[in-house]
Structure formats: C-alpha cells, structure tokens
Amino acid sequence: MTTTAEQLSATTLLRFATAGSVDDGKSTLVGRLLHDSKSVLTDQLEAVEQASLNRGQEAPDLALLTDGLRAEREQGITIDVAYRYFATTRRRFILADTPGHVQYTRNMVTGASTAELAVVLVDARNGVVEQTRRHAAVAALLRVPHVVLAVNKMDLVDYAEPVFASIAEEFTAYAASLGVPEITAIPISALAGDNVVEPSAHMDWYGGPTVLEHLETVPVSHDLTACHARFPVQYVIRPQSAEHPDYRGYAGQIAAGVFRVGESVSVLPSGRTTTITGIDALGESVDIAWAPQSVTLRLADDIDISRGDLIAPADDAPPVTQDVEATVCHVADQPLSVGQRVLLKHTTRTVKAIVKDIPSRLTLDDLSQHPAPGQLVANDIGRVVVRTAEPLALDPYEDSRRTGSFLLIDPADGTTLSAGMAGAAFAGAAAEAVVAADDDAEWDF
Amino acid sequence: MSAVTTTVSEDTANPYALSHLDSLESEAVHIFREVAGEFERPVILFSGGKDSIVMLHLALKAFAPAPVPFTLLHVDTGHNFPEVLDYRDRTVAKHGLRLHVASVQEYIDAGKLRERPDGTRNPLQTVPLTEAIQRHRFDAVFGGGRRDEEKARAKERVFSLRDEFSQWDPRRQRPELWQLYNGRHAPGEHVRVFPISNWTELDVWQYIEREGIELPEIYFAHEREVFNRNGMWLTAGHWGGPKEHEATETRLVRYRTVGDMSCTGAVDSDATTLDAVITEIAASRLTERGATRADDKMSEAAMEDRKREGYF
Numbered sequence: 001m002t003t004t005a006e007q008l009s010a011t012t013l014l015r016f017a018t019a020g021s022v023d024d025g026k027s028t029l030v031g032r033l034l035h036d037s038k039s040v041l042t043d044q045l046e047a048v049e050q051a052s053l054n055r056g057q058e059a060p061d062l063a064l065l066t067d068g069l070r071a072e073r074e075q076g077i078t079i080d081v082a083y084r085y086f087a088t089t090r091r092r093f094i095l096a097d098t099p100g101h102v103q104y105t106r107n108m109v110t111g112a113s114t115a116e117l118a119v120v121l122v123d124a125r126n127g128v129v130e131q132t133r134r135h136a137a138v139a140a141l142l143r144v145p146h147v148v149l150a151v152n153k154m155d156l157v158d159y160a161e162p163v164f165a166s167i168a169e170e171f172t173a174y175a176a177s178l179g180v181p182e183i184t185a186i187p188i189s190a191l192a193g194d195n196v197v198e199p200s201a202h203m204d205w206y207g208g209p210t211v212l213e214h215l216e217t218v219p220v221s222h223d224l225t226a227c228h229a230r231f232p233v234q235y236v237i238r239p240q241s242a243e244h245p246d247y248r249g250y251a252g253q254i255a256a257g258v259f260r261v262g263e264s265v266s267v268l269p270s271g272r273t274t275t276i277t278g279i280d281a282l283g284e285s286v287d288i289a290w291a292p293q294s295v296t297l298r299l300a301d302d303i304d305i306s307r308g309d310l311i312a313p314a315d316d317a318p319p320v321t322q323d324v325e326a327t328v329c330h331v332a333d334q335p336l337s338v339g340q341r342v343l344l345k346h347t348t349r350t351v352k353a354i355v356k357d358i359p360s361r362l363t364l365d366d367l368s369q370h371p372a373p374g375q376l377v378a379n380d381i382g383r384v385v386v387r388t389a390e391p392l393a394l395d396p397y398e399d400s401r402r403t404g405s406f407l408l409i410d411p412a413d414g415t416t417l418s419a420g421m422a423g424a425a426f427a428g429a430a431a432e433a434v435v436a437a438d439d440d441a442e443w444d445f
Numbered sequence: 446m447s448a449v450t451t452t453v454s455e456d457t458a459n460p461y462a463l464s465h466l467d468s469l470e471s472e473a474v475h476i477f478r479e480v481a482g483e484f485e486r487p488v489i490l491f492s493g494g495k496d497s498i499v500m501l502h503l504a505l506k507a508f509a510p511a512p513v514p515f516t517l518l519h520v521d522t523g524h525n526f527p528e529v530l531d532y533r534d535r536t537v538a539k540h541g542l543r544l545h546v547a548s549v550q551e552y553i554d555a556g557k558l559r560e561r562p563d564g565t566r567n568p569l570q571t572v573p574l575t576e577a578i579q580r581h582r583f584d585a586v587f588g589g590g591r592r593d594e595e596k597a598r599a600k601e602r603v604f605s606l607r608d609e610f611s612q613w614d615p616r617r618q619r620p621e622l623w624q625l626y627n628g629r630h631a632p633g634e635h636v637r638v639f640p641i642s643n644w645t646e647l648d649v650w651q652y653i654e655r656e657g658i659e660l661p662e663i664y665f666a667h668e669r670e671v672f673n674r675n676g677m678w679l680t681a682g683h684w685g686g687p688k689e690h691e692a693t694e695t696r697l698v699r700y701r702t703v704g705d706m707s708c709t710g711a712v713d714s715d716a717t718t719l720d721a722v723i724t725e726i727a728a729s730r731l732t733e734r735g736a737t738r739a740d741d742k743m744s745e746a747a748m749e750d751r752k753r754e755g756y757f
Binding site for chain 1: 627
C-alpha cells in the first residue's frame with residue numbers, strides 16, 4: 001500500500017447526531033464541517049448553487065445538500081433524518097442530521113439511537129431555551145455517551161466569555177441532572193468559522209478543542225470489559241456439506257462486551273449452559289471477539305438454539321421477564337393505546353405483546369408528567385407497561401443500548417409504532433422525579 | 446490464534462477499537478443475516494458493478510462455511526459492457542450460485558417497452574425488475590445503493606418497504622432505530638435492503654483492496670474508443686453511439702461506475718492499480734455520479750422520481 005492508502009485506512013468511525021433548527025445555525029455548522037473537510041464536491045456545490053439561483057437566493061443554500069427530497073426542498077424544511085459522510089485523516093464520520101422542532105422528535109430520537117455523540121446547538125443571544133432542554137433530554141433518554149453544546153453566533157455577542165460561561169453552566173447542570181455522563185461546551189461562530197475547524201482568533205479565553213478536534217479525538221468505545229457481554233443469535237449456520245459435515249455455528253453480532261473461547265455461557269430464555277469452543281470472525285478463527293463484531297460462535301454441546309435466543313456469560317446472564325416497563329417514543333401517525341395488541345421486536349426476537357398501561361406522558365421541554373394519557377400520539381414520549389407472550393432476556397437500556405431497546409410494531413400492517421427503552425427514563429437526579437408517578441419506582445425484573 | 450481485527454494507532458489505549466472498515470463490514474454482515482433469518486425468498490441484485498461485487502463478497506463471508514442462502518438477479522439492459530457480463534458469469538460459476546436475468550431487450554422485442562429517443566435504457570430497467578420480483582415472489586431484494594451517492598438516497602432506509610408496484614414513498618418510511626430493522630410486509634409487497642448504505646465510494650475501494658477482491662478490468666485505466674456527449678466520454682458500440690456529428694477518439698480512461706453503456710461515462714485516468722484508483726478517488730473533486738452518470742443530470746429530483754417508480 002502507498003502511504004496515502006495507509007493513512008486513509010488507519011481510522012476509526014464515529015457516528016454522531018446534530019440537533020437544532022435552521023435558526024440556530026445548524027445547516028451552517030454542518031455545511032462548514034462538510035465544506036472545510038472537503039466533503040462537498042464540485043458538482044454537488046454547483047448543483048446547490050444552481051438550485052439556489054433558481055429559487056432566487058443569492059448565496060448557495062447549504063441546506064439543499066441534505067434536504068434531498070422534493071417535498072423538503074419545496075417547503076424549505078428538513079423532514080427526515082439525512083445521513084452525511086465525511087472524513088479527516090484521523091477519523092471517518094457518519095452524521096445523522098436531524099430537524100429540531102418538536103413535531104420531529106421521532107427523527108431526533110432515530111438519529112440519536114445509533115449516535116455516540118450528539119451536538120446540541122444554541123444561539124448565544126438566546127441561551128438555553130425550551131428546545132435546548134428537549135434536545136438535552138433526547139440525548140439523555142437515548143443514553144448518548146457524549147454531548148457537545150455548541151454555543152453558536154458568538155460573533156453577535158462580541159465573543160464575550162461571560163455569555164458563554166453562563167450558558168455552558170446552565171446547560172451542563174441541566175444535562176448532568178438528566179444523567180448525561182460527558183458534556184463539552186464549545187463557543188463557536190459557524191458563519192465566521194470560529195472554533196468549528198480552526199481555533200478562533202477572537203476568543204483567547206477559550207483553551208478547549210474546536211468542534212472538529214473534539215469529534216476527531218473523543219473515545220468511540222468505552223471499556224467493553226465493564227459491559228455485560230451479550231450475543232443475540234441471528235442465524236444458525238449448518239453447511240451439512242462433505243467438507244463440513246458436522247459444522248454448526250451460531251451467527252450474530254456481539255451486542256455488548258467481550259466473548260472468549262473456553263468461556264462458560266448460558267443460552268436464554270432456556271437457561272441451558274455450555275462452553276464456547278470456537279469463534280469464527282468472518283473467515284478467521286479467533287480466541288476473543290468483542291462488540292460490535294459480527295462472528296459465529298461454536299459451542300461444546302449440541303443444545304437447541306435458534307434465532308431469537310441470547311447467549312451471555314453463565315455468571316452474568318440477564319433475567320428473563322414477560323413484564324416490560326419502559327419509556328417509549330411514539331413514532332407512528334396512528335396512536336398507541338392501552339389494551340392494544342402489538343408485536344415487540346427485541347434484538348433478533350419478535351413476540352406478541354399487549355400494552356397493559358400507559359402510566360404517563362412526558363413533556364421533554366420541562367420534564368413535566370401527564371398521568372394516564374390513555375394513548376400516545378406521534379412524537380410523544382411516555383412510560384408504558386407491556387406484557388409479552390413469551391419471556392425476553394431484556395437488559396435495562398441504561399446498561400445496554402442494544403439489548404435494552406425494542407420496537408413495538410402493528411401486527412396488522414407492520415408499521416413501526418414506538419421505540420422503547422427498558423427501565424428508568426433517566427439516570428441521575430431527574431430519574432426519581434420522572435419515575436415518581438409510576439407505581440413501581442424501581443426497575444425490577 | 447489471534448484477533449482478526451486490527452486495532453488502530455489513535456486508540457491504542459483501547460484494545461477493543463475497530464477500524465472503520467471492520468465496523469462497516471460487521472454492520473453489513475449483520476444486515477445479511479437478519480434478512481436470512483426473517484425472509485423466505487431473498488435475492489441479491491448483481492450487476493457486476495463494484496458495489497454489487499462487494500455485496501456478494503460480504504454475503505459469502507456472512508454465511509461461510511455454508512453457501513450463500515440467496516439467488517442473484519441481474520437486470521440486463523442489453524447495453525451492458527461485455528467485460529462485465531463475462532465477469533458476472535465467471536463469478537456465478539465460481540461460487541456455484543444461481544442467477545436470474547431480467548432482459549430489457551426481450552421487453553423491447555416483445556413490444557412491452559419502447560426505446561427512448563435518447564437511447565438511454567437506464568429508466569427502462571424498472572419494469573423488468575419489478576416483474577421479475579413479482580414472478581419469482583422475492584420478498585427481500587438486496588441493492589448496492591449507498592447513501593453518499595445521491596441526495597435522495599441519503600434519505601433511504603436500510604430496510605425500505607415497497608408496495609406491490611415496487612413504489613417507494615419517502616414520506617411513509619418507517620423510522621429505523623438502533624440496529625432493529627422492521628421487515629414486516631404484506632403478501633405481494635417486498636423490502637429493498639441496502640447492506641452498504643453507510644459506505645462511501647472510498648470505503649468500497651479500500652475494502653476491495655483489503656480483501657483482494659477481483660473486479661472487471663474496465664475499472665482500471667485502459668485505452669478505449671470513446672466520444673464526447675454532454676461532457677461525458679461514452680464508449681462507441683452497438684448500443685447506438687456515436688451519432689454522425691460525434692467524433693470518436695482513443696483515450697486512456699477507466700470507469701468509476703458501471704451501468705448501461707448509453708449513459709455511463711468513462712473518466713480520464715492513468716490508474717492501472719487499486720492503489721492508484723484509491724489515490725485518484727481520494728483526490729477527486731467530483732462525486733462518482735456527477736462524473737459518470739448522465740441520467741442523474743436530468744433534474745434535481747431525477748433519482749427520487751426513478752426510485753418512487755421502483756428503480757434500484
């Protein structure tokens with residue numbers, strides 16, 4: 001390989017999400033990140049310039065880069081999550097660019113569900129407003145590990161440190177109370193380019209990283225050995241060929257933690273135990289594998305294992321339950337009601353379920369609760385109690401995003417109704433206040 | 446034995462880091478296995494282009510040492526590059542796969558489709574594709590589409606539900622959260638699945654290099670008789686080019702994308718190796734579709750419109 005190819009290869013991948021509205025300068029920030037990392041190519045810029053001209057706009061409207069649908073361009077709004085890709089020499093980025101308004105909460109939740117970092121934008125002139133609190137709450141609810149507060153339009157407040165400091169302090173206190181583990185506040189001007197890619201010449205008082213530097217260096221995965229190891233079985237590989245007459249492997253993507261050859265494991269929900277005798281990592285035999293690798297496990301005993309089962313360390317297996325208490329974001333146009341029969345999709349397992357109760361609806365702007373709403377409509381966040389027809393090996397979402405999350409699906413037409421997170425809504429001090437209205441404040445299997 | 450995945454320098458403190466190619470590969474393999482677990486009759490759209498070649502390679506890895514549990518489908522426009530058809534047939538034979546071919550030419554010969562005045566057959570693929578899906582009752586159809594290719598594709602889901610007419614309705618897409626893909630569909634409907642949604646052109650090339658994947662030779666620089674139409678170098682050939690006023694010349698070119706000969710342009714290039722191709726792409730200031738696809742230049746929403754009608 002040439003040096004160039006090697007440099008290009010030696011990178012990790014960061015998935016992050018941005019939340020904010022056009023008014024906060026989100027499009028300008030995204031546009032600048034893409035533009036300054038040379039990810040917007042000549043023909044794309046020309047197309048945007050031409051489309052902007054056709055619309056009678058003088059300057060190219062960078063929102064047209066991501067607003068890819070006819071309806072979005074006609075209405076001048078972002079409707080759906082747009083995924084953008086860019087790279088620096090240090091890292092590759094997948095950006096889920098989501099609209100900020102309350103009626104698009106489901107899109108923000110979608111973008112945040114796979115994000116390891118969320119950028120929340122505020123206008124330095126307005127400070128922390130209702131929308132900012134909602135964005136912080138979504139990041140906290142979805143357990144996004146890193147949150148960046150980008151205090152934008154610093155040029156319009158004379159780059160004054162006290163303005164930034166007071167916004168950063170207020171936001172950090174709020175986000176920390178929701179259990180957000182890491183918050184980084186950065187004063188920027190997306191329009192002037194201050195602290196986005198290049199350090200600002202106007203804010204000597206700020207010694208931290210620029211937005212891009214932070215994106216390039218934030219750790220992408222936490223300490224996996226501290227996680228509960230989880231392996232949902234996707235597919236049983238049984239070639240039954242002359243070359244591999246007896247091969248039987250359990251294919252899946254490690255959802256959390258680390259697995260080793262020789263380890264004693266339980267298979268859930270049956271609870272049978274066995275030992276890992278081999279790990280095939282896409283063509284190579286290995287003795288250790290970790291999330292999110294796709295591998296095939298071989299086991300010592302020929303026990304009944306099929307798609308939907310969960311393999312976990314024998315001494316650290318999750319309890320199984322048919323009663324699920326969770327926070328859901330309702331994402332469908334049709335409502336979710338008490339008594340409704342649904343399908344619940346958890347990892348690789350889909351089971352019948354019934355909505356036993358909707359104890360409360362939550363307003364993310366101020367975390368106020370509205371008891372017994374009866375139903376949830378699009379973009380509502382609520383607490384639900386669900387009974388499943390078969391047991392699930394479900395972790396609290398705060399312990400494991402992958403094995404603590406689920407979808408509720410309409411069995412009649414297949415619509416994705418709600419996105420669920422098992423256990424308490426928020427970590428930290430806010431958790432008690434939020435869960436207080438429930439009969440059972442503690443998550444208890 | 447050792448861990449297969451290379452840790453990368455910047456994360457030396459973390460022994461469990463994955464390189465970006467390993468992350469993308471793992472995600473794609475997960476998607477293939479989800480479909481194998483949940484669908485009855487999946488098929489991979491295989492054109493012999495680099496994206497479908499990478500898809501097939503990922504599928505082979507996902508189910509090894511067992512064979513790929515899917516068949517392949519190629520929509521043959523009748524204007525395909527002979528080198529690519531040759532590659533397609535060699536690959537099918539090598540891996541013992543089953544290939545279905547839907548032929549645009551047969552539709553034209555039978556009077557079911559009409560040749561367009563501009564000779565472009567790309568939009569004509571939709572009907573043979575849709576009818577092949579219905580005839581074979583395919584319920585999951587893998588496509589090599591990538592979100593970085595085009596702005597309408599940037600809004601596409603990994604699992605994309607199509608009605609019985611194969612139509613895509615971007616306003617009625619299911620939100621896709623975590624790695625939970627909802628493939629529920631009614632009889633007659635199907636799901637288009639895009640395992641390499643999150644890959645960029647550069648990722649595809651770097652993966653081809655890492656895995657040592659063979660490609661049709663037209664992806665590398667070679668001398669070719671071409672003529673200029675709408676700023677693109679098109680190959681002279683039986684599909685109908687060049688017209689009288691269009692002069693041909695021999696140039697050193699390669700293809701960045703492979704599609705219908707009538708609307709896929711070659712780019713000037715002296716890149717004869719994978720290394721050289723990767724260096725060239727990393728430095729390119731044009732997207733692959735902007736550089737090589739006449740059909741996307743028709744309008745701002747050309748791709749969205751074709752996708753709505755059931756296109757790839």
